[in-house]
Amino acid sequence: MDDAIQFGQKLCCADVSFKMLTLPKLSGSDKVKHLYNVNQALKRQVAPYESIFIFNQDQSVSAYASGSSFTVLDSPHIYRLKENLRAYWLSNHSPQFNQWILFQDGHYSVIMAAQEINGVFICTVIDLNKFEILKYNRSNGSYMDFGFFSRNEVLSNTEVLSKLSISIDDLNQTGGNSFFRDHYLKTVPMEGTDISMFTVFHTNHMWSFAKIAVLVFILLAGISCIMLLFVMLRLNKLVIYPLKQINAATKHLEQTGSAQFISHTDSHITEYQNINQALTNLVEQKISLDNHKRAEAFQKDHARLQYYHLQTGSHFFVNCLKSLYSMLANHEYEKMQRMIFAFSNHLRYIFHDNLQLVPLKSELAEVNDYYNIIMLDRITPMILNIHVDDESLLKYAVPSLTIQTFLENTAKHNRQSDKLLIFEVNITSAELKGIPVMQLQISDNGTGYNQDILDQLNQSENDLFKKEHVGVSNLKQRVALIYKANFQFAFYNKPGGGACALIYLPLVEPSAK
Helix, strand or coil: CHHHHHHHHHHHHHCHHHHHHCCCCCCHHHHHHHHHHHHHHHHHHCCCCEEEEEECCCCCCEEEEECCCCCHHHHHHHHHHHHHHHHHHHHCCCCCCCCCEEEECCCCEEEEEEEEECCEEEEEEEECCCCCCCCCCHHHCCCEEEEEECCCCECCCHHHHHHCCCCHHHHHCCCCCCCCCCEEEEEEECCCCCCEEEEEEECHHHHHHHHHHHHHHHHHHHHHHHHHHHHHHHHHHHHHHHHHHHHHHHHHHHCCCCHHHHCCCCCCCHHHHHHHHHHHHHHHHHHHHHHHHHHHHHHHHHHHHHHHHHHHHHHHHHHHHHHHHHHHHCCCHHHHHHHHHHHHHHHHHHCCCCCCCEEHHHHHHHHHHHHHHHHHHCCCCEEEEEEECCHHHHHCEECCCCCHHHHHHHHHHCCCCCCCEEEEEEEEEEEECCEEEEEEEEEECCCCCCHHHHHHHCCCCCCCCCCCCHHHHHHHHHHHHHHCCCCEEEEEECCCCCEEEEEEEECCCHHHC
């Protein structure tokens, strides 16, 4: 194909006779001489599967040479092909010279390339049906077939493809070869054209042996797998059994009893019975030690919570006694009675087992009682706003004095303020690490936290015996001991002034604790 294009370019640019034929005024004798020279050049160049045509619009210049594949019997078809090619190139307003183009006229499927100079065209065509690459001998059992196709149809050697049941879709697809088929198909696009070439390698002489070898291999592999399975089953009873029992005992170490493990340890082998008995004793000892450890941890946590509770209670009692003393000094006896009534409700609320949680509804009632105590002792008014987003949250349990602790701090640290003090509690549902929780947002419009206190409160570790900010620190310690996980505290100052605390607590029914 490259040689054909180079020949056409050389003929157009360097051949004197061809250039003379492109002149408009050329005598008859000179034209005959130059046509003869050009015809000889075409015959020397043309390949067995080629035809080279020279023509112009008025047919004053006409010559062609055909290879041996274009026989004399095909002369009418060759002449018709020449006329069709002439009509194509003369009617094409945007010809693509020096490029190979697919052309079909009903009898021929060819690819063609053309050059033009001064209205004279030289067109080289290759007959795809008679194009041969190799001469080969099929007698030795190793042979191949080839041909050409476009995206929509097969252009040559359709008989071979029909015999092998290869369709145009198979040619356009890649990677469709099967191991057990009697042929191997390979396709490759022809550069500079819109067609591709296929080659079919007949492989039935190879697969006939390969099929037998593969079948024998599959049979041997199947027998080997069956034997391996049988050996593994025997090894499972003789060698792996102790390991399985140890693994089963490990899984039962966290259970509350060893009965389930014992029910799966039957064996008629004495050595295995000894192993099972030893593992059973180990499971029972581990469970006994875990129960003892949990009991000690419960007692320790209970004692620590009692300490926190008493520490918080003593701090509050002192404040109440100071207020009652002040009322007594001022002869405010009616006010003292209301203070003692509210104080008794508070004592009734806090005197219970501190490992038991209280419903949120009871905690809010305690906040109202404590608010009444504050208002009896406070000169300037104070507003209490409580908003519960979902009333179903009222049934869930929280540690006692969770909200009251912050109300006490607000009243204590803003006692000298003359402005209207507002204490707000917003309770909503939320999620913490994908787990549903209760969110408590507790804030006021007071002086807020100073930076040192804020840093201490936001630390994960708290001093167990610190003397300042006892209420909030104790609350954090009690929450950590009760819930162990799935809770969170955050403390900050609001931009407009005032302290704010965010508390996330798990949703726990009162009966769960």
